Amino acid sequence: MRISELFKNGRTVFSLEIFPPKKNKGDINTIYQTLDGLKNIKPDFISVTYGAGGNLADSSTADICRIIKDKYGITPLAHLTCVNNTREDIDSILEMLKNYGIENILALRGDINPNISPKHDFEHASDLVSYIKSHGDFGVSAACYPEGHIQSASLVDDILNLKTKVEAGAEHLVSQLFFDNSYFYEFREKARIAGINVPIEAGIMPVLNKSQIERMVSMCGASLPPKFSKMCSRFADNPEALREAGIAYAVDQIIDLISNNVDGIHLYTMNNPYVAGKIFDAINSMR
Secondary structure (H helix, E strand, C coil): CCHHHHHHCCCCEEEEEECCCCCECECHHHHHHHHHHHHHHCCCEEEECCCCCCCCCCCHHHHHHHHHHHCCCCEEEEEEECCCCCHHHHHHHHHHHHHHCCCEEEEECCCCCCCCCCCCCCCCHHHHHHHHHHCCCCEEEEEECCCCCCCCCCHHHHHHHHHHHHHHCCCEEEEEECCCHHHHHHHHHHHHHCCCCCCEEEEECCCCCHHHHHHHHHHHCCCCCHHHHHHHHHCCCCHHHHHHHHHHHHHHHHHHHHHCCCCEEEEECCCCHHHHHHHHHHHHHHC
16 A cells, blocks of 8 residues: 555544564564554554665565565555665665555655765765655655754755655655644645645654653654653663653653644654554554
8 A cells, every 4th residue: 555545534534653663683583572562552564774784785665565565464665765765776776665565655765874975876865765756656755853953044045956756756754753732733734735735744753761762863853842851851771661751751742743733743753662552552542
């Protein structure tokens, strides 16, 4: 099923994101533990991040997507980045996804690794979106940034770039994480004014530990509202309390988003079924 079709029934879409195991921490079989823990949630779809660190020779994203589809009967969304891929690399990956029966791709530029020279066949995510649309019958999604991409000059510039991705063929958007819903609402309003009318899912990442948040914020530049910062400070030395407080904070965010007619919630699970299950149980009746 095309993911864009999921948004036509008037219900808030609920999706999950997982990542392949890193090579030095186990093999692909460990993903069954994560998926077994998530299957009872019955999400609308599950996205799988690109490879184990973006390794070109790694097919784990496609392999996991096939497991999600064939073993669990859930629609998968395969992440695909272009910063380190040539046109020939992308052709090979698209052929693999087609052979596996994977219909949906999240097209991303990807983070630049200072130790790897980037390829230049696709300079922007919009170039990859357009290429995928012209080389197969895929549903294509793209990323968006409620506070603006960290490399953008302004939110307006970022929204104009986002419109280019949608015009290139992106049918659905997934937002970067944020901890202050007001940024999402401002972004959504500006996007609609700009003529971006595809479904926009809000990306929510529950706090599991303080170092995780510090790492993610340094990578994406998300703002930390006072309420969130006080929570992290109060429970920094109590991992279990911080985890439960993080779940409560995420639930509060999601309830507010659903109350304000968000198209969907995309939960960054960090491969943690316990946290995902607690959040889903708290909000499922409100969708």
